Amino acid sequence: MREHDLPEIRALELxxxxxxxxxxxxxxxxxxxxxPTQVQLISEGDLADFLFILLEGRVELLGSTxxxxxxxxxxxxxxxxxxxxxxxxxxxLMSARTTExxxxxxxxxxxIRDLLAKDGDFARAIVVELSSCYRAVVxxxxxxxxxxxxxRLANRIISLHNAQGATGTVILPYDKKTLASLLNMTPExxxxxxxxxxxxxxxxxxxxxxxxxxTGLETLAQPNRLIDERV
Amino acid sequence: MREHDLPEIRALELxxxxxxxxxxxxxxxxxxxxxPTQVQLISEGDLADFLFILLEGRVELLGSTxxxxxxxxxxxxxxxxxxxxxxxxxxxLMSARTTExxxxxxxxxxxIRDLLAKDGDFARAIVVELSSCYRAVVxxxxxxxxxxxxxRLANRIISLHNAQGATGTVILPYDKKTLASLLNMTPExxxxxxxxxxxxxxxxxxxxxxxxxxTGLETLAQPNRLIDERV
DNA sequence: CGGTCGGTTGAAGCTAATCAATTAGAGTGG
DNA sequence: CCACTCTAATTGATTAGCTTCAACCGACCG
Numbered sequence: 001m002r003e004h005d006l007p008e009i010r011a012l013e014l015x016x017x018x019x020x021x022x023x024x025x026x027x028x029x030x031x032x033x034x035x036p037t038q039v040q041l042i043s044e045g046d047l048a049d050f051l052f053i054l055l056e057g058r059v060e061l062l063g064s065t066x067x068x069x070x071x072x073x074x075x076x077x078x079x080x081x082x083x084x085x086x087x088x089x090x091x092x093l094m095s096a097r098t099t100e101x102x103x104x105x106x107x108x109x110x111x112i113r114d115l116l117a118k119d120g121d122f123a124r125a126i127v128v129e130l131s132s133c134y135r136a137v138v139x140x141x142x143x144x145x146x147x148x149x150x151x152r153l154a155n156r157i158i159s160l161h162n163a164q165g166a167t168g169t170v171i172l173p174y175d176k177k178t179l180a181s182l183l184n185m186t187p188e189x190x191x192x193x194x195x196x197x198x199x200x201x202x203x204x205x206x207x208x209x210x211x212x213x214x215t216g217l218e219t220l221a222q223p224n225r226l227i228d229e230r231v
Numbered sequence: 232m233r234e235h236d237l238p239e240i241r242a243l244e245l246x247x248x249x250x251x252x253x254x255x256x257x258x259x260x261x262x263x264x265x266x267p268t269q270v271q272l273i274s275e276g277d278l279a280d281f282l283f284i285l286l287e288g289r290v291e292l293l294g295s296t297x298x299x300x301x302x303x304x305x306x307x308x309x310x311x312x313x314x315x316x317x318x319x320x321x322x323x324l325m326s327a328r329t330t331e332x333x334x335x336x337x338x339x340x341x342x343i344r345d346l347l348a349k350d351g352d353f354a355r356a357i358v359v360e361l362s363s364c365y366r367a368v369v370x371x372x373x374x375x376x377x378x379x380x381x382x383r384l385a386n387r388i389i390s391l392h393n394a395q396g397a398t399g400t401v402i403l404p405y406d407k408k409t410l411a412s413l414l415n416m417t418p419e420x421x422x423x424x425x426x427x428x429x430x431x432x433x434x435x436x437x438x439x440x441x442x443x444x445x446t447g448l449e450t451l452a453q454p455n456r457l458i459d460e461r462v
Numbered sequence: 463c464g465g466t467c468g469g470t471t472g473a474a475g476c477t478a479a480t481c482a483a484t485t486a487g488a489g490t491g492g
Numbered sequence: 493c494c495a496c497t498c499t500a501a502t503t504g505a506t507t508a509g510c511t512t513c514a515a516c517c518g519a520c521c522g
Contacts, residue, residue: 063373065455070376084362093369093457120351130361131315137368138324142294145301145415184376224296
């Protein structure tokens, strides 16, 4: 543990409300690790030994079955992952892999569960974190079930555009292969979907996207705050 | 509140560990209502005023956007719903509608949040409930993204078969239209998928399904405990 | 008895996946 | 520096999966 990171971790929703001693205890047990890119941090089906908190870099959560694989989510700093499995002392439903060099805080599951048992404030903080994770997956599920792939792409572009300050330009925060998997498309299909969106003022140049007809794009996408907004 | 129901409610994971007085307080504030079938209990986008606990009957959770609608889940007794929205004092991401005459316990969101703030044990119980809801949605998401519709149907049949005692016969617990929506299929597509499964020993007679080649069906379905088992 | 609803079937069309080929760029090593 | 390889991304051709529209059947209901 480098002292330097403590304030940032302390500021996370999950740890903000806990007592000074509880926090110190957790941090004492925690490991801070730096991993290169493309390292498998977690494998589906393994027991949850650690709660992970991403401090720097990027981590992909993956689901797989029958030889197929899909990207379930992309974790950015300072996101936590694998919280539910840790709390339930259960096996991982997803794998996790770094997609960049990443700095990760690993807190032994044991310590999380012990603290949960004795610190009510921590339990409440976890309730908030879990609730918002849960709602995020529900939104994602609605997105998947109710929209075509072109619509999913259009809405994702609009979301990114808003998140990046609505300047008319969007920078894709991940490569197109990953974006395709996130949106449940093949890379070929994504490429063609971008082609379809040209007619709606979407110009793609590598990871840079320019939007020249936002209202047209929104008419196609029909963004919905119950799906697309992080509320 | 009928006295008669109290022990069953008390036995729920969510309430089992709380103090006698806290429980009494909650129940005092709660309403027990009986609704006919096809009643809209909750509308997407409304604020979460109550936590719902289904005591009897059946409730469908629905998501919608742009005039489309999909079944997100079916709640059976004694399931809770809308917990995350209540906890976060947020708007509903899903609608809820009875599909049978149903008896529902409604606890004001206010009381839930108050109790969460002062009762650590209740917070812990909620953590468990939320974690398992969360993991259920993740499983469902993997199911959707990684399997074709015939595979989803085959696995659903196998799951139901196991849940009903693996007797070689399965009774569909909901009508086919609903099953189709749950599996993200059209009713026509579901009907054809049943046709496809005939070759795997699946005989359908209304809501009764007979399985004569379970191993064949499982070879097709490739059930996966990280998707299909309620762990 | 006509009407409605759930379910099935057929035909046609659309969406998306697959397979194959090509290009462009990044990284490697002689 | 230039071949060489590797990978991401795109494009075309084809096929598979799924939806849509339409017709139809049978059960249930007023």
